[in-house]
Amino acid sequence: MPKVQIGLVQMSCTADKNDNLQKAIAKIKDAAAKGAQIVCLQELFTSLYFCDVEAYENFELAEKIPGESTNLLADVAKELNVVIIASLFEKRTQGVYHNTTAVLDADGTYLGKYRKMHIPDDPSYYEKFYFTPGDLDYKTFDTAYGKIGVLICWDQWYPEAARLTSLMGAEILFYPTAIGWATSQDEATNTEQFNAWQTIQRSHAIANGVHVVSVNRVGLEQNGAMKFWGGSFVSNPFGTLLYNASHDNEEVAVVEVDTDATDRYRTHWPFLRDRRIDSYKNITKRFVDAD
Numbered sequence: 001m002p003k004v005q006i007g008l009v010q011m012s013c014t015a016d017k018n019d020n021l022q023k024a025i026a027k028i029k030d031a032a033a034k035g036a037q038i039v040c041l042q043e044l045f046t047s048l049y050f051c052d053v054e055a056y057e058n059f060e061l062a063e064k065i066p067g068e069s070t071n072l073l074a075d076v077a078k079e080l081n082v083v084i085i086a087s088l089f090e091k092r093t094q095g096v097y098h099n100t101t102a103v104l105d106a107d108g109t110y111l112g113k114y115r116k117m118h119i120p121d122d123p124s125y126y127e128k129f130y131f132t133p134g135d136l137d138y139k140t141f142d143t144a145y146g147k148i149g150v151l152i153c154w155d156q157w158y159p160e161a162a163r164l165t166s167l168m169g170a171e172i173l174f175y176p177t178a179i180g181w182a183t184s185q186d187e188a189t190n191t192e193q194f195n196a197w198q199t200i201q202r203s204h205a206i207a208n209g210v211h212v213v214s215v216n217r218v219g220l221e222q223n224g225a226m227k228f229w230g231g232s233f234v235s236n237p238f239g240t241l242l243y244n245a246s247h248d249n250e251e252v253a254v255v256e257v258d259t260d261a262t263d264r265y266r267t268h269w270p271f272l273r274d275r276r277i278d279s280y281k282n283i284t285k286r287f288v289d290a291d
Contacts, residue, residue, distance in 0.1 A: 002260040004145045004172070006211075007036025007082070008243070010232040010251045012219030013048050017061065020046045021069060025076055027252050032080040034254040037106070037145045040085040042217040042232075043153050043178040044099070047089070052222045054129040062091035066110045070102045078108030083143045085150060087176035090115070092132070099131045101152055101176055106144035114139045116152040117161060124182070124226060127154070138164045146171045146259055153177045156197070156214065160283070162204035170210060171259040175201065177216040180228035194229055194247075202239040209237045209266040211257045218250060237265040 009027040013020045024045050031039045044050075046069065050058040063069060069088055077084045083106050090100035090113070099116035115134030119127045138161060140149050149170025155161045156175045165173060179197060181190045198214075205212040211234065218230040232245040234255045243255045266272060282288045 001037075001145050003256055003258050005035045005037045006172070006213055006234060006255045006257055007031030007034070007039035008213065008215050008232050008234070008245070008251070008253045008255070009039060009041050009045075010215060010218055010230050010245050010249075010253075011042065011045070012228075012250060013045065013217060013221075015048055017046045021072070025073070027250075028073075028076055028082065028084060029080065030252045031254055032082050034252070036082055036254045038083040038085070038143065038148065038172075040174050040213055040215045041087060041176060042215045043087045043176040044089060045087060045176075045217070048221050049178045049180075049217070049226075049228070051127045051130055052124045052226065054126050058130065059091075059097060062089040062097050065090045065100055065102050065113050070104065070110055073102075074104045074108040074110060077104040077106060081106045081144075083145060083148075085148075085174050085176065087152060089130075096132050097130055098134060099127065099152055100134075101150050103141045103143065103148070103150060111141045111143065112139065114150045114152070116155060118154045118158055120154045124222060138168065140165065140168045140170045149173045151175050153179065156201050156204075159200075159204060159207065162208055162212075166204075166208035166210055171262060172211045172213060172257065173204060173208075175212070175214040177214055177232075178228065179216060180221070180226045183220070183225055183227050190229070194231060198231065198233060201233075202235045202241075205235040205237055206239045206269075207271055209262045209269070209272070211236055211259065211261075216245075218246075218248060237261050238269070 090098040121128040149165035
């Protein structure tokens with residue numbers, strides 16, 4: 001299916017896990033009513049972004065995947081005939097947790113999961129305390145509406161992740177995200193950070209000739225110290241914005257993408273053809289010393 005209707009759910013969250021889940025389901029239904037075939041939710045949508053502190057009680061938010069939330073979402077996917085991309089806090093076993101996204105096909109089938117590979121550790125983003133780095137490698141999922149690739153938030157800054165997922169045949173790259181501004185920050189810094197965030201992802205679209213979909217949350221969290229900046233967007237394979245959400249509002253949008261555009265852009269701008277794969281051996285090194 002070359003033309004696919006992509007649903008983006010940009011929303012705020014509360015401390016009540018069930019309320020967030022039900023809110024997301026209502027918005028998935030809204031997106032489906034608008035014609036969405038694939039609906040992407042933001043990173044860790046069932047909770048506040050809890051990684052602002054290192055608190056052991058937050059591990060209680062984790063769940064098995066597949067499990068209760070994916071079973072519920074699978075029923076919704078089947079009812080609405082939509083693919084759902086759902087980012088959840090996974091409890092793999094006692095003491096081992098992951099930042100994980102599950103993919104439910106349009107008939108309710110659980111297609112599998114991707115575990116976040118790149119784990120940040122920055123002020124107010126203490127993810128290394130909670131998440132073990134992913135060990136499922138990069139993944140694609142053959143859905144009813146095409147082959148998709150899923151990466152998660154901090155992964156979006158790494159061209160290697162986008163490249164490898166694209167080389168596996170992903171027609172669209174999805175990035176569930178949770179990123180915001182400290183409310184103490186000046187506007188110039190906010191603008192620079194947002195532009196960098198969007199630019200790096202649009203560059204993945206260009207370099208790989210695929211559509212990119214990034215879905216972020218909104219709202220004030222961390223007792224008002226953090227404003228999640230929204231700005232969810234869809235880029236075509238040459239970096240053109242097909243949709244760009246606001247920084248402040250909850251939004252449910254449906255955007256048509258034409259995956260046949262990949263062939264056209266890759267033919268006219270043959271970056272994949274001209275790759276010098278014989279010269280890239282140093283890419284697996286941490287740093288290449290001059291000597």
